[in-house]
Amino acid sequence: MQIREPASLQEPLPIDVFLPFMRDVTLCEQSLKELNLMWRLIESSAKMNCPQEAKTILPTMAATRSGFSKLEKELVKSLVEEKVRTVMAGIGTKAKYVIDIVVRNLYERTADVGFLATDRELCHFVAQPTEDGNIARARLREYRDKYTVYDEIILLDTAGNVLVQIDPATPLEHSSDPLVAETLASDNYVETFRHTDLRPAKERALVYSRRMHHPDTGAVIGVLCLCFGFEQEMQGIFESHGDDDLRSNMLLLSGDGRVIASADPLWIPPGARVPVNLHTESRLMRFCGREYLVSTYASAGYQGYPGPPGWMGQAMIPVDVAFRTALADLLSGLDPAVAQGLLSHAETFCPPLYDIMQAAKTIQRIVWNGQVMTAGQQGDMQKLKTVLEQISETGGRSNELFAQSIHDLYQTVLASSMRDAEFTSHLMVDLLDRNLYERADDCRWWALTPELRQGLAQDTPSPETLARFGEILLYINGLYTVYTRLFVYDRHGRILAITGPDACGDGSAALGRQVEPDTLARVLALGTSQDYCVTPFAPTALYDGRSTYVYHAAIRALSSNTAVGGIGIVFDAEPEFRNMLRAGLAGKANSQALYVTRQGRILSSTDERHPEGGTLTIDPALLALPSGQSASRITIHDGQYAVVACTASSGYREFKTSDGYKEDVVAVVYQFFGEQRYQGALVRGAVPAIDQGDTAPDAQEFATFICNDGLYALAAEHVLEAVPFSDVRLTPLGGGGRIGILGVQRTDMQQRFMWVFDLVQLLGKRATPPTPGSQVMVVRQGAYTLGLLVDELHAVPKFDASQIAHTPLVLQGQSMFTSGMVKANGGELLIQVVDAQRLFDWLIDGKAPAPGEDAVHAALQA
Known part of the structure; x- marks a missing residue:
């Protein structure tokens, strides 16, 4: 239902604070007070008018009146707590996803800057800046054309002089920014987020810098700066995962609670300081004279990268609109047997709902018992009939109130679960597309490595050349651990260098293996350095017989730009996909997630009962969703009642949208409520009332x-x-x-x-x-x-x-x-x-x- 259940209340929830914003609960409270008074009056009437006749039911009535008084408070308290819990869970999900997506994205930037800073062509240029800068600029633009998350790349010497840049809109000659000296003194990347003279037109910029070394002597010769397109990236996150009904706002915060980025900057502008709620307390917080429910999450890090210091994701919703959710009538379209069976698990998934149901059973049983106790009685027992009629009438009103409360709360719980499951599935395809976007970038960029291009242009590369190929691939694979193997092959498809074990999954030698003829033909037919191809998700010996994607790009000769071979990168799909699914679920109990194809073939799963390669039985309409769309259902899966939600992938930036590659994946999320229970032909709510009409005296x-x-x-x-x-x-x-x-x-x-x-x-x-x-x-x-x-x-x-x-x-x-x-x-x-x-x-x-x-x-x- 939620990405994380809210923490238990550290203090009692201030019911009176929230109640004025819940009109439906307020009306319920008023009705409960009226019914409580009626039960008291009926009990008093029975004691005064027919104490002997009513003695069999007076103890039950006394217990009912006492229980109703307690229920009056407990029911309202439970309803308020459930509504607050639902809202807190919803905004908590959004807050966590903001920071998780940002940190995962920036982790890739830390790897990029480390790799590009060692590029031999760029290092040669920085070591001898008198050479033509246009060659270096062209190479940097090639990089930016593939890694479109960067809006500027700059090379500087040790004195801060700008040697080359790719953004002509802000020409630079020199930088006095302290990040230059800090980077030169560090043997790791430096992450900077603030105003910098490297990006003078921006109020602040996110820059990843790394020092560069002489390709021959190893001396420090300069600095590489990758400037991340932060504003565009945050806008994409907010648009993809924002609030459709515009009731809440998603924020990225600094460690001191100041807004770095806002989904609605006119509402909460960057630079504003907002209250934070890292402990997920269900209490109101004030900002600019308005009271909010707030949820804040700090970064848990990714692959050892903690994210920028202090950054947090946050979502805020004004309390005056937090509970104004127009719910669709989910129950009317649900099979009554499924609805009733799912409801039988209410004690597990929604204790307040269960309490209401039990109260309704008690009232119904009291009325029923009173009627059967006096069935066929005449004479003085008729005095009790009036009391029983009052019990019946009041019981009917009580049942109607409980039935409505059950219906409304049941729909609230289901709607909340369905929204959360849809949001989770949306996150999962977003994580997948963002990750695979980087893979498409990597294979195209590494295909431009000059040493690979020169070596493959030879009819028969020398042993020294092949050894150098292996060194390059090992270095890359050491930086990018999401790959099981990297390999280079010639124009005939023979693998000349490869990382990983010497043997493939079928026992054959890895080195010297032939690339599949159809794949080789596709690679050699690629038209430009921007093109790439991906093998279908299928078993391959290069991945020990397991299924994965292999990304390919053509390697072209430096002199003629003719394809002379290619590079292949074997994505480590099994752990990477599973980690994405688990990250989306974030430890949520009673849930499972899968990636499937449009045909329902399972690519990855968190449930061993549905392994990779199997076929998922699911509503075909969910698999046919338009790209980027989400939907959810109530279903029975693996013998359990569940919410199932799906989102079809829509790509990221140009990946799968405009680069010619199409491979739809559907993320599927199940949240389970309990085992399927047999329901008879008649279920509660489907049984019509009996029309008594006029009956004979001897009926x-x-x-x-x-x-x-x-x-x-x-x-x-x-x-x-x-x-x-x-x-x-x-x-x-x-x-x-x-x-x-x-x-x-x-x-x-x-x-x-x-x-x-x-x-x-x-x-x-x-x-x-x-x-x-x-x-x-x-x-x-x-x-x-x-x-x-x-x-x-x-x-x-x-x-x-x-x-x-x-x-x-x-x-x-x-x-x-x-x-x-x-x-x-x-x-x-x-x-x-x-x-x-x-x-x-x-x-x-x-x-x-x-x-x-x-x-x-x-x-x-x-």
Whole structure:
């Protein structure tokens, strides 16, 4: 649901502070107060007007009134906390992604500057700056044309004199910036973010600098500066991952809480100092006279690179708009059985929702019990009828309130989960495209290495040349660890130099191996140094028989620009893809993620049950999403209820957008809520109310209830009460449908025990595990009493004899315990009647196939 669950509240959440901004919860609170008052009035009325008749239900009513008073506060508190938690999780996800994406991008820059500073052509030029600077400038522009994240590249001598630059808009001659001296004194890269005379037109610039050495003597001769296009990059991040409804703002902050970059600079401008919330506390923070919920994340680093000192990602949302989310009606389009099955796990994924459901069950059971207790009673018991009518009416209002609260909170939780899963899948394809963009850049740039171009132009490169090839590749591979192998091959496709193990995955020698003919043809046909090609994601011996992408670029002769061979780089897909998926999930429990093709073939997965190379079973519409689009569903996956979200890749900068390469990948995220549970033909909410209409004075009262495949009725005179299934003591002494023992308090104040039977099993149906909402009806026939486990209580209606059709036992599909069918609501609703006499006769006669018959008889007579 979230990238990280918010930290537990260090202090109690100030409910009264947030409540004014939640109109729906405020209305719920008012309704709860009114209903609480009604329950108090009903209890007082029963005590005054019919104390003797009501004595059987007064204890239950007292407990209900007390529970309702507590619920009034706890329910509102839970609703507020859940809404605040949802908002905090949403902005926390955005804040974390801002800093994570930035740090991953800048990590690549630290590798770039280290590699380019050792480029022999550039080092030769800096060592002898009297040479033509146009050659060096052309080489730097070739680099920038491939690594388009840079808007300026500068070479300086040790005195700060500018030798060559590529941006003609701001011509430079000299720099007095201290970063020059700092870089010259360092044996590592230097990262600078502030105003600098190297980029005079910018208020601040992000520069990566590295000292350069003489190619022959090793003496320090100058400085290379790579100027990162920071503003453009941040704009792309904000546009890609920003808030569609413009309720929140995403920020990049410095260590002192000042805004470095803002998704909406007119709202919160760069340079402003904002409050930060690194501990994810659910409290309001003030900025410019407005109160906000704030989430802040510091960088966790990437591959040992910590990111610029103190940088943080942050998202802020004003509290006055934080809870104004217009939710789509998700439940109306969801299969009722799936909706009900998922809801049965509410205790796990949303405790406040579970509390509301349990409260609704309690109120419903009180009303139902009151009606069955007085079924068929006449005379003085009629005094209780008025009280029961009030209970029924108030109970109905309570049920409506709870049903609406359940519906709204359920939709809030699902919508939050779906939004978060979509955002996570979007991040995952963004990480993938950004990473593979760098791979396409690398192979094209390394193909321009002069020594490779000169060596391959020879018909038969010398052993010294081949040894030099190997040294170059080893040096590159040491800096760029995302590759398993780098290799160079001639125009005939024979590999002349390669890094990695001597043998390939099929046992053949790596050196001297032939590049596939179709790949070689594609490489030699590449038109310019900007072109590259990628092999499909498939098993290759160069990756030990595993699947990966291999990036290729043509190596051209220096003199004629004719393709004389190529360079291939084997991407280490298995760990790199898995790390991207895990980074997106960020340790989120009960979740898994995958990269798949448009055909559902798995490229990578965080779940061992769905390994690379397999096929994912998923809605085809999700795999067919337009590039850059996201969507989510409620589904059943691997036997569990889940939210599934997908995003189709759309490329990064020119990669996959305008460079001619097309290889769509879909990121898939699953968030699981619990195992699939069998749901019968009737689920709560799908059962219509019974239209009583006008019934005859001698109409019979029935207790109706739901079992997993339909609506059933039992003569109300046999039903004493209903209790929650949680009161049952389960026992291993099974058989014949017995599942446990129930203790009840008799009027003589003695505790009595009875067997509890699963009615579903007695009816010959497929038994299913009880849910937290399951109920046990206490049923009596003569001197015998037992408990019957059912799914839901329904109502206590009256039916005329004309509505009841008696059926013979031999009728196909009928249980031996059902004696008829009630045609309710004008015949549109059919209710099966369970015959208590037949049920008890069968159990008492000892026909239940189970041990301990004497114990059964004794328990039934309790």
